[in-house]
Amino acid sequence: MVVIGAGMIGAACADALARRGMRVAVLDRGPVVGGTTGAGEGNLLVSDKGPGPELELAVESLRLWRELAEDLGPRALEYEPKGGLVVARDRQAFTELQASARLQCLSGVTTVEVPADALGELEPHLAPGLAGGVHYPQDAQVQPALAAAALLRRARDTGRVHLLAATTVTGLSEGRVETDAHGTLLCASVVNAAGTWSGEIAALAGATLPVLPRRGFVLVTEPLPPLVRHKVYAADYVADVASGSADLQSSAVVEGTAAGPVLIGASRERVGFDRGLSVPVLARLAAQAAELFPALREVRVLRAYRGFRPYLPDHLPAIGPDPERPWLFQACGHEGAGIGLAPATARLVAQLLDGEQPFMDPAPFGPGRFGKEQA
Amino acid sequence: MRRGPLDLVRARPETPFEFSFDGEPVTALPGQTVAAALWQAGHLAWRRTRLGDRPRGAFCGMGACYDCLVELDGTPNVRACLAPVRPGALVRTQRGDGHGELR
Amino acid sequence: MANSADAVDGHDLGDRHERYDLAVVGAGPAGLAAAAAAAEHGVRVALLDSAPWPGGQFYRQPAAELRASRPQALHHHWPAFQRLLARLDVARERVTLLADHHVWSVTGGSGAFAVRALTGPDQRQARQLTARQVLFATGAHERQLPFPGWTLPGVVGAGGAQAMLKAGLVLPGRHVVVAGSGPLLLAVASCLVTAGATVPLVAEAADYLGYARGARVLAANPGKLVEGAQHGATLLRHGVRLRPRTAVVAAHGTDRVEAVTLGRLDAAWRPVPGSEWRVPCDAVAVGHGLVPQLELPLELGCRTRRLPDGSAALVVDAAQRTSVPGVWAAGESTGVGGVQLAVTEGELAGLAVAGQTAAPRELLRRRARQRAFAELMAARHAPGGGWTQWLDDATEVCRCEEVTARQVRDAVSELGAPDQRTVKLLTRAGMGWCQARMCGPAVARLCGAHDDGAPTRPLSTPVPLGLLAECDTPAPPSEGAPDDHP
Numbered sequence: 023m024v025v026i027g028a029g030m031i032g033a034a035c036a037d038a039l040a041r042r043g044m045r046v047a048v049l050d051r052g053p054v055v056g057g058t059t060g061a062g063e064g065n066l067l068v069s070d071k072g073p074g075p076e077l078e079l080a081v082e083s084l085r086l087w088r089e090l091a092e093d094l095g096p097r098a099l100e101y102e103p104k105g106g107l108v109v110a111r112d113r114q115a116f117t118e119l120q121a122s123a124r125l126q127c128l129s130g131v132t133t134v135e136v137p138a139d140a141l142g143e144l145e146p147h148l149a150p151g152l153a154g155g156v157h158y159p160q161d162a163q164v165q166p167a168l169a170a171a172a173l174l175r176r177a178r179d180t181g182r183v184h185l186l187a188a189t190t191v192t193g194l195s196e197g198r199v200e201t202d203a204h205g206t207l208l209c210a211s212v213v214n215a216a217g218t219w220s221g222e223i224a225a226l227a228g229a230t231l232p233v234l235p236r237r238g239f240v241l242v243t244e245p246l247p248p249l250v251r252h253k254v255y256a257a258d259y260v261a262d263v264a265s266g267s268a269d270l271q272s273s274a275v276v277e278g279t280a281a282g283p284v285l286i287g288a289s290r291e292r293v294g295f296d297r298g299l300s301v302p303v304l305a306r307l308a309a310q311a312a313e314l315f316p317a318l319r320e321v322r323v324l325r326a327y328r329g330f331r332p333y334l335p336d337h338l339p340a341i342g343p344d345p346e347r348p349w350l351f352q353a354c355g356h357e358g359a360g361i362g363l364a365p366a367t368a369r370l371v372a373q374l375l376d377g378e379q380p381f382m383d384p385a386p387f388g389p390g391r392f393g394k395e396q397a
Numbered sequence: 398m399r400r401g402p403l404d405l406v407r408a409r410p411e412t413p414f415e416f417s418f419d420g421e422p423v424t425a426l427p428g429q430t431v432a433a434a435l436w437q438a439g440h441l442a443w444r445r446t447r448l449g450d451r452p453r454g455a456f457c458g459m460g461a462c463y464d465c466l467v468e469l470d471g472t473p474n475v476r477a478c479l480a481p482v483r484p485g486a487l488v489r490t491q492r493g494d495g496h497g498e499l500r
Numbered sequence: 501m502a503n504s505a506d507a508v509d510g511h512d513l514g515d516r517h518e519r520y521d522l523a524v525v526g527a528g529p530a531g532l533a534a535a536a537a538a539a540e541h542g543v544r545v546a547l548l549d550s551a552p553w554p555g556g557q558f559y560r561q562p563a564a565e566l567r568a569s570r571p572q573a574l575h576h577h578w579p580a581f582q583r584l585l586a587r588l589d590v591a592r593e594r595v596t597l598l599a600d601h602h603v604w605s606v607t608g609g610s611g612a613f614a615v616r617a618l619t620g621p622d623q624r625q626a627r628q629l630t631a632r633q634v635l636f637a638t639g640a641h642e643r644q645l646p647f648p649g650w651t652l653p654g655v656v657g658a659g660g661a662q663a664m665l666k667a668g669l670v671l672p673g674r675h676v677v678v679a680g681s682g683p684l685l686l687a688v689a690s691c692l693v694t695a696g697a698t699v700p701l702v703a704e705a706a707d708y709l710g711y712a713r714g715a716r717v718l719a720a721n722p723g724k725l726v727e728g729a730q731h732g733a734t735l736l737r738h739g740v741r742l743r744p745r746t747a748v749v750a751a752h753g754t755d756r757v758e759a760v761t762l763g764r765l766d767a768a769w770r771p772v773p774g775s776e777w778r779v780p781c782d783a784v785a786v787g788h789g790l791v792p793q794l795e796l797p798l799e800l801g802c803r804t805r806r807l808p809d810g811s812a813a814l815v816v817d818a819a820q821r822t823s824v825p826g827v828w829a830a831g832e833s834t835g836v837g838g839v840q841l842a843v844t845e846g847e848l849a850g851l852a853v854a855g856q857t858a859a860p861r862e863l864l865r866r867r868a869r870q871r872a873f874a875e876l877m878a879a880r881h882a883p884g885g886g887w888t889q890w891l892d893d894a895t896e897v898c899r900c901e902e903v904t905a906r907q908v909r910d911a912v913s914e915l916g917a918p919d920q921r922t923v924k925l926l927t928r929a930g931m932g933w934c935q936a937r938m939c940g941p942a943v944a945r946l947c948g949a950h951d952d953g954a955p956t957r958p959l960s961t962p963v964p965l966g967l968l969a970e971c972d973t974p975a976p977p978s979e980g981a982p983d984d985h986p
Binding site for chain 1: 616799911914915916917919928931932933935957958962964969
Binding site: 147244245246247248249282317322 | 447474493494496497499500
């Protein structure tokens, strides 16, 4: 097996395949965790997903993350089952939020409605005047780079996984992966977990996968005492994920970390691979965080990091074999949810590869759902 | 008395004043930064680190390393090597992230 | 060609922000020379610097209230500085000096750059201006290579000791060991002894004899020889011993430094076993050369090159233009080379910005000569790979996040981190307040690199969140590169 991409998805796939006894080479054109994995907050969220296949995948994935944390130790992943708190700024937003939470409940999500006067118990520093919120105890957090590295290490410890960093794939055909640094690798199947670059990888095999990058920024404050206890965000974030609009629609997800800094993230902007700094985008993140937590206003932002979230036109990942190339498995296009969805994605890939009954219907993630005309 | 930096540049500073460092009076010269005044008084450390609780003070002396963070008049995380010291200033050793008020 | 105000088509930026032809970031020797030269030819200049007075690190001066009548006693090339200030004064109608301005971001493109700065007590006020062109004279900070005990109070940067002395007229201790590598060490030691400290010795990790190989370049730079000789004479007069191929391999003490262990090094900077000896002291001034401060131009996409010492420096053409239109650079940001080269480059850049295309040939010759000397020095003081051998497991490499050498090495060997960025993601080394300015070069080298890396820092200085929130203003028209994805 060859897994292309040593980010979170590639690490989870390598681990899942190796544990089934397969021999795996993991390639990456750069270092481990060098792409989107190293530029995200590590959100393990069910709260931001509406009923549907992605939520089903997320519920299973968060269960697998709990198992991983027990297995590897929570410290190895900086796993924190802190829960999410989605707040509504006004009555109408709260009503919509409550309706959405009731639907999520039917898909196996635990939700707890929080009236306005009880928000302070969950988050003492939250701004006054909010209409209410919903608490999602399943939402959790890992440090994504650590988590991916820990999974890769566990995979390598099986003795069946080899990591080939700084290796670019130059050609891809059935049974053969051509590389610049390690020549031709012979393999039975290939897993494309190349994140924002997985469209290019697919193209090397002649396949079509319209993966596009969305730029996201995360602000990082100076180290603080535990000020924000959950993943806290405003309800308009939920609408944002499903949005196909090219206009910027950012809404801050605010959370504390074990190391001290508060992270403020979730700006989503479709700008291609421009790595340039957009001060207005950072300003909006800051403004929304300050609106939720006024005490942050005096706190300093030490840094901002940026990454590209790979997404597909219908905002669902591609998981499974290419319809015309059954040896090429796609595992990409998770947008901002790749860390959370990684273990279940890997499980699905491994089950499909092994010809097992998959734990859920993989059809909505079928890579064949994009006609060639969309390329 | 041995020759010092003030003699070297023939400085005739304005009248010295006092400020408080962890409750003790310290004498400073007008124009000095908090870090310079503390060095002059023989203090090299005015911060305890977040994880190891170890002493730190000025290191780079030019605002780049942030090792000299101190609590000045109730505000934490002030760079002592940049901030001018004023008469009556309340300078306190910063402990950890300095944000006890948010705990 | 007329001056730059006519040379670039302006965009309608509205009247919300101050507008200039040129923003010069950094008022050290290069920035002062550039601002003066440009303003003398009609360019309207904003000259920004984080310090309260112009001069940069080199010409740092005591605060006015200290009333020093001979500040030049701590400086070389003082008259040159006075001449620069006098020229700025003559051109004051066209130069706005914005002291105490910490620039945290420059965005935009040629014709419309937005320069955002923090000012006021504890940098808690915002100031934004717009400029058609921007010139980075952002200088350098010290390269630090850790050793056991280097976080003890009393162990300070060599440049830091000098800066505190020049500005605050204070010393970190009475007996100061000066150690590290690079020509700055002699200047620092000379400053310290002149100001009344004793310097038991200067430990230089490189081999001084190496200069002999570049004798031709040295001979072409008599100013440098004179300066070095003056420092040498001062140190000789004060009985300061100079020890090449020697390093502080550990500092000792509990709440402050009380002694150091010195060790002989081989040519690769590996400590020679059994060569260690102990020297009591109450302070250590240490630095291993200088690293250009490039975060602002890197955010604009300016290309860099590697100097022989592994530092990254901006690529500039004969007119000091960077690879990005409308962006210029002078001084240490184009490669550490000292005050004279900085002034020469600033002069050339200022003239070029003003559209004076025919630069005086003497200036061009001087730059070539001084640049050659700078590269020679960089090669002679390039850190040898053996320094990592004096680290023990517990040595803190990242001072802000208290990350040890052991943690960094584990990230490299156990988790497969091949570079500074990955180590940062896995250990937090470089994630703290200083944003890897102190540990970046060391971490890059612990990953096996022979260079300092060049970490990007989208915010070049911490920004209060409340002020950042207020920056949601319309960007200049060219801000944000176009969508490059089909």
